[in-house]
Amino acid sequence: DAKTTQPNSMESNEEEPVHLPCNHSTISGTDYIHWYRQLPSQGPEYVIHGLTSNVNNRMASLAIAEDRKSSTLILHRATLRDAAVYYCILVSNSGYALNFGKGTSLLVTP
Amino acid sequence: GAVVSQHPSWVICKSGTSVKIECRSLDFQATTMFWYRQFPKQSLMLMATSNEGSKATYEQGVEKDKFLINHASLTLSTLTVTSAHPEDSSFYICSALRGGGNQPQHFGDGTRLSIL
Numbered sequence: 001d002a003k004t005t006q007p008n009s010m011e012s013n014e015e016e017p018v019h020l021p022c023n024h025s026t027i028s029g030t031d032y033i034h035w036y037r038q039l040p041s042q043g044p045e046y047v048i049h050g051l052t053s054n055v056n057n058r059m060a061s062l063a064i065a066e067d068r069k070s071s072t073l074i075l076h077r078a079t080l081r082d083a084a085v086y087y088c089i090l091v092s093n094s095g096y097a098l099n100f101g102k103g104t105s106l107l108v109t110p
Numbered sequence: 111g112a113v114v115s116q117h118p119s120w121v122i123c124k125s126g127t128s129v130k131i132e133c134r135s136l137d138f139q140a141t142t143m144f145w146y147r148q149f150p151k152q153s154l155m156l157m158a159t160s161n162e163g164s165k166a167t168y169e170q171g172v173e174k175d176k177f178l179i180n181h182a183s184l185t186l187s188t189l190t191v192t193s194a195h196p197e198d199s200s201f202y203i204c205s206a207l208r209g210g211g212n213q214p215q216h217f218g219d220g221t222r223l224s225i226l
Contacts (some may be wrong), residue, residue, distance in 0.1 A: 015177075032212040033193070034214065036127075036215075036217075038154075041201075041220070041222075042219055042220065043114075043203045043205070043217035043218050043219050043220045044115070044154065044203070044205075044215075044217045045217065046214040046215065046216065046217075049212075049214060087153075091212050092210050092212070093210075094157065096142055096144070096157060096207055096215075097144060098144070098154075098156070098215060099157050100146075100153045100154040100155075101153060102153055103153065
């Protein structure tokens with residue numbers, strides 16, 4: 001499976017934008033880029049996913065590099081409730097299981 | 111949106127007890143469900159893939175006789191930890207796949223299992 005690399009932790013002030021990077025230099029042409037987040041003592045929550053084009057939904061935006069070797073999850077205005085571990089995961093078109101790495105622990109301060 | 115219900119949320123029991131955890135997809139049919147395990151301060155590790163009407167596929171190192179999985183309907187998968195011991199204490203999380211392989215997975219809230 002293609003791997004992803006994320007910073008271990010990031011910190012943001014409340015109500016400021018947050019850009020969470022993810023490198024995936026060995027991504028294959030059919031791999032989708034998925035983002036999930038996990039709040040303390042809860043199961044993961046789907047955030048967003050994309051293939052080539054940038055994507056927006058009510059939770060976040062996903063910016064995908066033109067060569068697809070990296071992507072950035074954008075939280076437009078961080079709130080205290082956004083404090084979580086964010087996972088960037090590559091999902092193949094034929095494989096279903098998610099390979100959770102260590103993710104990025106996001107700390108949001110008031 | 112898609113909702114997955116996992117029950118129970120917490121289990122505390124004595125060593126040697128068998129524990130059953132249920133995972134239900136409430137508003138969609140899930141032909142594939144997954145079971146993960148998460149130890150403190152670690153990431154989720156896939157235990158097995160559960161397909162409706164067929165035997166589960168276990169990841170390497172996961173004992174199929176220890177962790178029994180039944181996926182009898184399109185909305186219910188169960189994980190039974192047989193003869194649980196303290197080292198089985200962990201956070202168990204299920205997820206359900208709605209649609210094709212590249213579609214999002216929907217997760218339950220997890221079950222905290224503590225074996226005394």
